[in-house]
Amino acid sequence: MPFTELGLQQTLATRLLNLGYMRPASAHTKTIPAILNGTSLFVGSPSGAGFTESAMISIINLSTTQAQSRRAYIILSASDDHKHIYEQRLKLLMGDEIQIDIITNLERFAAPTTQATILISTPQEFHNYLEQSSTNRELSYTLLLTETDEMVARGAKPQLLALSDYLSKECQIIICTSKITKSVKSISRSLQYKPKWLTLGPNNKEPRNIAHQAWPVPKTMKDQLLLKLSSKLHNAKAIIIVNDQQYATKLARRMRTRKLKAAAVRAVDALETYSRFESNDIQMLILPDQLNRSISLEGVTHIIHYHLPDNPQDYLTASIIAPGAIHMSIISPNDEERLIEIEDVLKRPLSRNILTNFDYTDKFSKSKHETTTRKKKRRKGKQQTKFEWDPDIPRTWGDQNAIRANPEKTPLEEWSPSPLPSVWLDKNLRKNTKSGSAKNRPSRRDKQYRRNHNGNKFSRTTKQ
Incomplete structure (x- = not known):
């Protein structure tokens, strides 16, 4: 079924096809027609299943078809960093074919005109705008709340509940959350009027309907990103897949230093490790092989692909x-080609996620143990100053960072060899300059005590 049958414009459907969406997924068929018809939705699904993405696609389609109506399209995110992430996702979905003004600063936001506009804001900023604006009562809103549980965790619940004072029943409210908590339910009761509930239903026959996430990071910072993600997964039960037994043991040891219950599967105690994982004594199971059906997956919430498999199947x-x-999937730039092959198998692209409170520019820092051992092995002597290498500056044998000297060359016609040193010519002098001959050297046989091949001393006796 093509995207045009869901109610999308041909331009937007072509753009999705160019991005790699071969056909609509389950999240698209459930979400897009309902939003285009003006229905309020409550979506309980983890990020990566496609429901939030489907809501953004629907808002793009509505903003272009109903640009002249008195309706404003708002997307609320958890923080300013999340605002930037959703702005980039909107631009990716629109491309150059669809012209929509994306506003992240409320000072530029005005009443809807003929220009298609989408506002991305935070709960606090949008609540302050509704308090100060005099035209908010005349407008109707299509409001998308992304990661509502994350906004509640950041303390935005009072602002979200206060939005009900300014929004009427005619407003279309779409709530997306990965965790259905009491706070999220109270926000739904306060803002939504007869919403339609949608939840993620696992379907073994359609792997593209499963929640997939890709986390790009430099190769030297994979461990740091994994530890940061693991600390955010509260009460999660995860299996981490790597491609090496030795690295699995090293990674498990490092995770335990961060007070995470992790263990690597080894051949000597595999059954014991599996039983501890089933009894929830271990929360992070590091598997140095592909996932198989012999492992009990009861209660497993996350499968983390630290190393992508060579075969996308x-x-x-x-x-x-x-x-x-x-x-x-934690991917480095070298894994991008494998991820594209996986997207071809799933017949859908995977959005690249960015962790907001993680410094991607931080350099890989070595442990104190490694630095101390290297200092001990270093020879004593004058420490050389290190300089940054510049490939445009040639090197010399004396100083590696000095600019190579270019002396004036003597023409071949004017060159003549200098006389050789006398020590090279006088043969008798050469003989006398030798530092002792073999006859004058002291022999080891003259020593009174010798050692045999076992290292024991014995005295040398002369025969009578």
């Missing part, structure tokens, strides 16, 4: 084995 198999888990 192995990733597809892991998705089918654990359809109820969130599949997270």
